[in-house]
Amino acid sequence: DTGVSQDPRHKITKRGQNVTFRCDPISEHNRLYWYRQTLGQGPEFLTYFQNEAQLEKSRLLSDRFSAERPKGSFSTLEIQRTEQGDSAMYLCASSRDRDGNQPQHFGDGTRLSIL
Amino acid sequence: AQSVAQPEDQVNVAEGNPLTVKCTYSVSGNPYLFWYVQYPNRGLQFLLKYITGDNLVKGSYGFEAEFNKSQTSFHLKKPSALVSDSALYFCAVRSYGNNRLAFGKGNQVVVIP
Numbered sequence: 001d002t003g004v005s006q007d008p009r010h011k012i013t014k015r016g017q018n019v020t021f022r023c024d025p026i027s028e029h030n031r032l033y034w035y036r037q038t039l040g041q042g043p044e045f046l047t048y049f050q051n052e053a054q055l056e057k058s059r060l061l062s063d064r065f066s067a068e069r070p071k072g073s074f075s076t077l078e079i080q081r082t083e084q085g086d087s088a089m090y091l092c093a094s095s096r097d098r099d100g101n102q103p104q105h106f107g108d109g110t111r112l113s114i115l
Numbered sequence: 116a117q118s119v120a121q122p123e124d125q126v127n128v129a130e131g132n133p134l135t136v137k138c139t140y141s142v143s144g145n146p147y148l149f150w151y152v153q154y155p156n157r158g159l160q161f162l163l164k165y166i167t168g169d170n171l172v173k174g175s176y177g178f179e180a181e182f183n184k185s186q187t188s189f190h191l192k193k194p195s196a197l198v199s200d201s202a203l204y205f206c207a208v209r210s211y212g213n214n215r216l217a218f219g220k221g222n223q224v225v226v227i228p
Contacts (some may be wrong), residue, residue, distance in 0.1 A: 058215070
């Protein structure tokens with residue numbers, strides 16, 4: 001099967017602008033996750049969807065962040081009024097997980113740079 | 116709360132020698148443990164997992180890991196390292212019913228030809 005696809009791979013924007021990232025999970029994977037990874041650190045959980053329902057959000061996900069998965073397939077992550085601290089790699093992962101024991105499969109990420 | 120510690124920032128090993136990357140975890144209840152590898156400017160690639168059963172689990176590319184409940188450890192091992200194994204390795208944990216993975220900060224592995 002094809003892997004998790006993320007678009008764009010890189011995004012450079014000015015502080016204060018809005019950005020939107022897209023994630024296409026592995027087909028038939030019902031679970032979709034967003035993580036953020038900063039330099040020298042492991043990924044940090046942001047949010048999780050089961051089908052179209054957003055079931056969990058981290059405290060890292062401030063009110064400037066919003067994620068959707070409208071039809072239970074692809075997902076978007078939007079950041080409004082970007083700040084310097086938003087510069088990071090944003091990773092999407094998906095899994096077909098009924099028992100909690102399946103691995104999450106990651107895309108190659110979107111690297112966001114705030115000027 | 117769930118967390119992972121990867122105590123070494125970098126592991127250097129000569130090609131052909133055994134490779135070990137250390138991981139200890141903290142979680143309430145039974146752990147689900149995972150190892151991932153990351154190459155530059157790429158996402159994380161799944162290597163192996165421990166859910167239940169045998170403490171020694173085998174994964175992709177000749178990697179294996181040993182689960183030790185008493186020491187709360189899940190060290191990654193490879194009998195003979197290749198130069199192509201040079202990458203960033205992440206250990207991750209989650210507990211049953213918890214959907215979020217908690218990652219360590221990663222270990223940079225450098226295999227010297």
